[in-house]
Structures are given as C-alpha cells and as structure tokens.
Amino acid sequence: MAxxxxxxxxxxxxxxxxxxxxxxxxxxxxxxEKAEFLQETNERNAFEQSHxxxxxxxxxxxTKKGIGxxxxxxxxxxxxxxxxxxLQTVNAGSQAFSEFQQQQSESDxxxxxxxxxxxxxxxxxxxxxxxxxxxELAQAYALDNDFESAxxxxxxxxxxxxxxxxxLGGKATVEYYRHKHQITPEVSALIDKALAKDANESASRLxxxxxxxxxxxxxxxxxxxxxxxxxxxxxxxxxxxxxxxxMAKQRLNTAE
Numbered sequence: 001m002a003x004x005x006x007x008x009x010x011x012x013x014x015x016x017x018x019x020x021x022x023x024x025x026x027x028x029x030x031x032x033e034k035a036e037f038l039q040e041t042n043e044r045n046a047f048e049q050s051h052x053x054x055x056x057x058x059x060x061x062x063t064k065k066g067i068g069x070x071x072x073x074x075x076x077x078x079x080x081x082x083x084x085x086x087l088q089t090v091n092a093g094s095q096a097f098s099e100f101q102q103q104q105s106e107s108d109x110x111x112x113x114x115x116x117x118x119x120x121x122x123x124x125x126x127x128x129x130x131x132x133x134x135x136e137l138a139q140a141y142a143l144d145n146d147f148e149s150a151x152x153x154x155x156x157x158x159x160x161x162x163x164x165x166x167x168l169g170g171k172a173t174v175e176y177y178r179h180k181h182q183i184t185p186e187v188s189a190l191i192d193k194a195l196a197k198d199a200n201e202s203a204s205r206l207x208x209x210x211x212x213x214x215x216x217x218x219x220x221x222x223x224x225x226x227x228x229x230x231x232x233x234x235x236x237x238x239x240x241x242x243x244x245x246x247m248a249k250q251r252l253n254t255a256e
Contacts, residue, residue: 130160131159132161135157147178165197166203168191168204171190172187172204173206200231202235206224209221213251216255219252229241
C-alpha cells in the first residue's frame with residue numbers, strides 16, 4: 001500500500017501534468033478568453049499546490065523536519081501559520097468561502113470548455129474534413145476527461161492530417177489516463193512513433209516525465225522536463241515547468 005508521502009507525490013505530479021495540458025489547450029481560445037482561462041488555470045494550480053504543501057507539512061515525520069523547514073522558507077508565512085496551527089484559527093471563517101470560490105471557478109472553467117466543444121462541433125458540421133478542428137476537439141474532450149470521445153476525434157484528425165507527431169502524442173496521453181496512468185504497450189508504441197517523427201514532441205515528453213515522477217524515477221523525470229524546456233515550445237508555461245523540475249530535484253535529493 002502506498003504511503004501518504006507517495007500519494008501526495010503522485011498528486012503533485014498529476015496536478016502538474018494536468019496544468020501543462022490545460023496551458024497547451026489554452027492556445028485554442030480567442031485572446032480574451034485565453035487570458036481568462038489561463039488566469040483560472042493558474043489559480044486552480046496554486047490552490048491545489050497549497051493544499052498539497054499543507055498536507056505534506058501536516059504529515060511530515062519529525063525526522064524530516066529540516067526538509068520541511070526548507071519548503072516552508074519557499075512557501076512563506078502562510079505555511080508557517082499552518083505548521084504552528086495558527087492558520088486554522090486565522091482562516092476559520094474564510095476557508096469555506098475560499099473553497100466555494102475555487103469550486104465556482106472550476107465550474108465556470110468547465111462551462112467554458114463545454115461551450116468551446118459545442119462551438120467546435122458546429123464548425124465540424126459545416127466542414128467535417130477539417131483535421132485541425134478534429135484535433136482541437138480531441139484536446140477539448142481530453143481536458144474534459146472524456147477520453148473515448150477524444151480518441152474518436154484524434155482518429156478523425158489522423159484520417160485528414162495523417163499520423164503527425166502531435167496527434168500520436170495526444171493519443172498516447174489519452175490512452176495513458178484512460179488506463180489509469182499506465183504505460184501500456186500501445187501507449188509506448190504511440191510515444192515511440194511520435195518521438196521518431198519529432199524528438200521534441202511535447203505531449204510525449206511531458207507524459208514520460210509524469211510517469212517517471214510517479215515511479216519515483218526523478219532523474220528521468222528531470223531529463224524529460226528539461227528537454228521540453230530546451231525545445232522552447234511557446235505553448236509551454238516555462239515557469240511551471242521549472243517548478244516541476246525543481247520539485248523533482250528536491251525529491252531526488254531527499255531520496256539520496
């Protein structure tokens with residue numbers, strides 16, 4: 001059975017994977033909606049990371065207090081209050097309201113994605129042979145965790161555009177999450193094909209990094225994330241990618 005620390009490590013990795021997926025997907029929105037979507041995505045990511053940090057601090061054994069204090073320096077006074085149990089007192093009246101606001105933000109974001117899906121569907125009714133639209137719709141379904149629909153759309157995009165590296169990487173990502181974070185032989189084959197066509201294909205590299213992190217292979221995770229970072233892909237949030245790399249480095253140092 002996985003320890004609490006391992007479960008939190010998995011949650012961190014999956015949160016970052018979902019964040020990078022959402023950032024890539026944001027390029028499909030118009031300028032104003034993209035800015036609003038990215039703001040909500042950043043807020044959700046910060047909210048999730050704060051909960052992870054709080055639980056890591058709460059559950060940390062005394063023998064790792066030095067490691068916990070290093071994280072607290074980076075987190076600042078908020079986590080200091082959490083560690084000394086003052087945060088619960090100070091925020092007792094506002095915590096429920098904050099979580100309500102977060103849930104509302106997530107609901108609004110989900111509604112926006114659903115509207116975007118409907119918009120793409122309408123466009124495809126007018127032009128069912130537009131491979132780029134099928135690709136965008138696949139990404140939208142994947143972000144909505146509708147993996148079956150995403151695969152159908154990737155298949156339709158492939159019929160029009162051929163087996164591009166981006167489509168193969170997208171299919172690999174969907175299959176990975178559809179099979180509960182497992183690199184199946186099919187997923188592995190899709191990744192190999194994608195990287196053979198484009199060694200810097202970001203979806204495949206991010207997927208390999210996430211899977212390596214979940215397996216506690218932090219060195220491999222760092223290598224994959226750094227390759228994405230060095231590819232200078234404009235669709236990637238470099239700041240969050242660097243945070244992921246630093247998180248893996250911290251885990252690696254702790255393991256050693």
